[in-house]
Amino acid sequence: MKDIIIEIGLITKFAGRFFREIIKPRFEFAEFARQCYYIGNRSLPLVAITAFIMGLVITIQSRPTLVEFGAQAWLPKMVSVSLVREIAPVITALICAGKIGSGIGAELGSMKVTEQIDAMDVSGTNPYKFLVVTRVMATTFMIPILAILADTLSLYGGYLGANIRGVVSWDLYWSQVFDTLVYSDIVPSVTKTFFFGFAIGIIGCYKGFNSNKGTEGVGQSANSAVVISSLLVFILDLLAVQITDVLNLN
Amino acid sequence: MAKETSKNIRLGLFVLLGTAFLIFALYLIGVKQNLFGSTFKLRAQFQNVNGLMPGNNVRFTGIDVGTVDQVEIINDSTVTVSMVIEDKVQIFIKKNATAIVGTDGLMGNKLVNINPSIQSSPSVEDGDLLKTRNPIGTDDMMRTLNITNENVRDVSEEIKQIVQKLNRQNTLWSILMDTIVAENVKQAIVHIKVTSERTALVAGDLSAIIKDIKSGKGTIGALLTDTSFSRELHQSIVNIKLISDSLALVSGDLHYITSTVKSGKGTLGTLLMDTTFVTNINKSIENIKNGTKGFDEDMEALKHSVFLRNYFKKKDKEKAKVTKK
Incomplete structure (x- = not known):
């Protein structure tokens, strides 16, 4: 328990340093763009396929229950709300936690154990600014975009799922979707993905930046980065639901 | 460098695509x-909004034309609902339209239905307050259903008792199972069929007769359709009435006379009812009879008298002469 509390304290301190470093000039834009490309573009196929399949599967699975109540006409409404509010953002965050969190943890961990980070420090480059700030910024901005694309693709998957057994026209499906969705569905959903991205980036960087014990430590960093960032995604999601509930945005 | 540019372009497209989807x-x-x-804006005041919330749809003649903007409690029995309505439908919504809180389907979201009135009225203006009707709540429906269920239960209980009574008694079953009864029923149906056919024929004849009567054929037709006859009949009835009135008067007079006679008043009454007078009359008649007899004898004596004997002989001769002629 003591170790967990200490770990939480260190992560908070590490995140605090991020906010101190980000306001200091010379922003590493090229590195930020490179990280955005790797985190955003390279993750898109995986996120897109997963989101599409999730939309398709959830629609197919929900249909029989709604048919039992004679409410199959509600399928687009129900699926759109659940996908946009919860499933697409959380699935995107979890995929990114697995792919990006582990990648950052392993990359920075290997840099740490091979003393590249120390070398950067010695050569006058701020390793935190160059390695951590750019990556955390990239995850913070790219995961919301990935989540938006995941929303779109999962809704398209929902359309195909609704038409596998039943018949719902393209116009009717999208009309029902946007009839159901309101700003209080979209805004909290997109907002929480910024926090998911920040959490994934900061945990991955923290674990990599504090890696030790040689190559074994690199593996451990990657593994714990995935585990902790995934857990943090769920905790943040729970908090987001509570906050939206308190603010009466449900 | 070219590879870096390509990466940046792809990154830019990725970001633009995500942002475009979000904005769209x-x-x-x-x-x-x-x-x-x-x-x-339009407003409506309800007693109970049944869970209506800002953002719920507003429908006019079944089409979504706006949303609920605000739901505000005014006092313990009044809730004001503000609605944002599209400008293009303003001319169609009249001032006498009625707002009612409804539900989208059986389990759907709450909404406000604006129902137009049949009577004409000017179009609504910004901020107008619409008339409202209290919605039928689920509680009301459940209450009515509960009463219906109780009635159904009572009826089913009574039907059950009837069926049980029928099951206990063999009479009905023996009637139902008896083949003779079935045969009789069959014959009765045949008879009913024959009777109905005959009745149909009779009805046809009656119809023809009525048609003839209507067209004025035959005595009855003439009676019913001849307007002069009806006038004469009317006159006759009037005359009969007059006669009956006169008879009533006469009978009244007769009744008076008979009652007067019975009471012995007047000459006739005295004649009929006074026994002393009758006795006197009888005596008088007796005396007259005796007098007349005497007179006859006197006249006979005169005939044979010397002075008048020739006169009577002459008269007898003239009488015989006339008889002979």
Whole structure:
């Protein structure tokens, strides 16, 4: 328990340093763009396929229950709300936690154990600014975009799922979707993905930046980065639901 | 360098695509929420809004034309609902339209239905207060259903008792199972059929007769259709009435006379009812009879008298002469 509390304290301190470093000039834009490309573009196929399949599967699975109540006409409404509010953002965050969190943890961990980070420090480059700030910024901005694309693709998957057994026209499906969705569905959903991205980036960087014990430590960093960032995604999601509930945005 | 540029282009496209989807979705939701079009406001006051919330749809003649903007409690029995309505439907919503809180389907979201009135009225203006009707709540429906269920239960209980009674008694079953009864029923149906056929024929004849009567054929037809006859009949009835009136008067007079006679008043009464007078009359008649007899004898004596004997002989001769002629 003591170790967990200490770990939480260190992560908070590490995140605090991020906010101190980000306001200091010379922003590493090229590195930020490179990280955005790797985190955003390279993750898109995986996120897109997963989101599409999730939309398709959830629609197919929900249909029989709604048919039992004679409410199959509600399928687009129900699926759109659940996908946009919860499933697409959380699935995107979890995929990114697995792919990006582990990648950052392993990359920075290997840099740490091979003393590249120390070398950067010695050569006058701020390793935190160059390695951590750019990556955390990239995850913070790219995961919301990935989540938006995941929303779109999962809704398209929902359309195909609704038409596998039943018949719902393209116009009717999208009309029902946007009839159901309101700003209080979209805004909290997109907002929480910024926090998911920040959490994934900061945990991955923290674990990599504090890696030790040689190559074994690199593996451990990657593994714990995935585990902790995934857990943090769920905790943040729970908090987001509570906050939206308190603010009466449900 | 070229590879870096390509990466940046792909990154830019990725970011633009994500942002475009977000903006497009927000725009479409905004359009549905009437945030971008020109709108006007309407208000309605309800006793109970049944869970209506800001953002719920407003429907006019079944079409979504706006959203609920605000739900505000005014006092313990009044809730004011402000609605944002599209400008383009303003001319169609009249001042006498009625707002009612409804539900989208059986389990759907709450909404406000604006129902037009049959009577004409000017179009609503911004901020107008619409008339409202209290919605039928689920509780009301459940209460009615409960009463219906109790009635159904009572009826089913009574039907059950009837069926049990029928099951206990063999009479009905023996009637139902008896083949003779079935045969009789069959014959009765045949008889009914024959009777109905004959009745149909009779009805046809009656119809023909009535048709003839209507067309004035035959005595009855003439009686019913001849207007002069009806006038004469009317006159006769009037005359009969007059006669009957006169007879009534005569009978009244007769009754008076008979009662007077019975009471012995007047000459006739005295004649009929006074026994002394009758005795006197009888005596008088007796005396007259005796007098007349005497007179006859006197006259006979005169005939044989010397002075008048020739006169009577002459008269007898003239009488015989006339008889002979």
